[in-house]
Amino acid sequence: MKVQEVILLIHVLAFSTSHWVCVQSAPIVITRTTLRNCISGFVAGEVTSCCPPDINLNGPIVDFIPRRDRIRNPRLRVRKALQCLSGHELETYTQKLQRGYKLMRALPQDDPRSLFQQNQIHCAYGSGAFMQDGIPGNLTVDIHSNWHFLPWHRMFVYFHEKILQKLLNDHKFSLHFWNFDNGVNANETDSYGEHRHGPRGCFKAGHFFPPLYNDNSSSTFHVNRSIRPFIPNLPVDLSLRNRNEPPLRFADVAVPRNREVMQRAMAAGTIPRDFFGIDIKVGTTRSIPLSDGGSLEFLPHNSVHRWIAGSSSSPATATKDPVFYTFHANVDRLWHVWEKLGMNRTAPADPDWLGAQFLFWDENKVLRRIKIGDCLNIEDFGYTYEPVNDANWMDSANSPDTSPP
Ligand SMILES: [Cu+2]
DSSP states (O other), X not given: OOHHHHHHHHHHHHHHHHHHHHHHOOOXXXXXXXXXXXXXXXXXXXXXXXOOOGGGSOSOEEEOOTTHHHHHOOSOEXXXXXXXXXXXXXXXXXXXXXXXXXXXXXXXXXXXXXXXXXXXXXXXXXXXXXXXXXOTTOOBOOSSSSTTHHHHHHHHHHHHHHHHHHXXXXXXXXXXXXXXXXXXXXXXXXXXXXXXXXXXXXXXXXXXXXXXXXXXXXXXXXXXXXXXXXSTTOBOOTTOOOTTSOXXXXXXXXXXXXXXXHHHHHHOOSSHHHHHBOOOOTTOOOOOOGGGBOHHIIIIIHHHHHHHXXXXXXXXXXXXXXXXXXXXXXXHHHHHHHHHTOTTOOOOXXXXXXXXXXXXXXXXXXEEEXXXXXXXXXXXXXXXXXXXXXXXXXXXXXXXXXXXX
């Protein structure tokens, strides 16, 4: 064999080897078998028990069709900033939200739409209760600290919102968001320079715990939180790395620090891993270090969980608190805002991310199968976000004490 032929053969072998490796890699796909094989999970030092009841595992599995909502209702629903609601609109929204959670709490515990089961599904996906199908080694699935985080939570909040719509008999109901990243009041905008999206939308600081969720006589209340949400005029602290840190950081300290955290989280762009987190595929072990998550998940998302504390500190219990869903609507919005910032900020093109599939129960208790590749455009779900001084933190300078470890 001539030298050139040997070189050619090496190239062919190398190509087919890399191709073979490529064919072997596969996205995480959750099936009915995954749900049936659910085991006890383990998270935050505790064993969890959050598998779905058998009663919910039969019945059809229906594919989520992107744009179906859009075709039925061409007008996009608008998820608004809670701090910008006022007057009649605030009154109506408060009544609806409280009624929605009252009904959700009153559903039987084995109804997948009950608040109890909404927490169970997040717990199961987030505590290693689901194992990867069809491979040896009992490898588990996780939706935190990796690239599943943003799309999985987009889907979860979407189905949660559909359940509220069904319970309220109002298909136009939108789950408004806690605009925790926005510490700029209208009368303060000048001191922070120009705004990227121009003077439209709501300009009001949204960094206080939403009062709508703090009324202890209402269904939107949750008892197991730290004292922080109850302290008047205390902004959320997006730089919180330890839930036991002293609770008091008033606006003069918190606002510049929060802006730095936001700027750092959203500046990530050219490498999808930085914003979305590490990849997890079939055969990849569950990622435990929090720092494996993307920049938006790491800080500010994890810090808001720590700041609320109590149930919010663990994936096994965080979704018992109705504030979780408005908080995560804002995380979802920030992913959307990040894409609008441009400059190579695009989603991963890896087929093992795009092809990953999850199962959720919809508003009719039907299991729905949804792929990450079908959830990249919020308008396909029929909703959009109110512009609210988006990205006002992009002009913030970084300081060393908010940098990741
Ligand atoms: Cu979560």
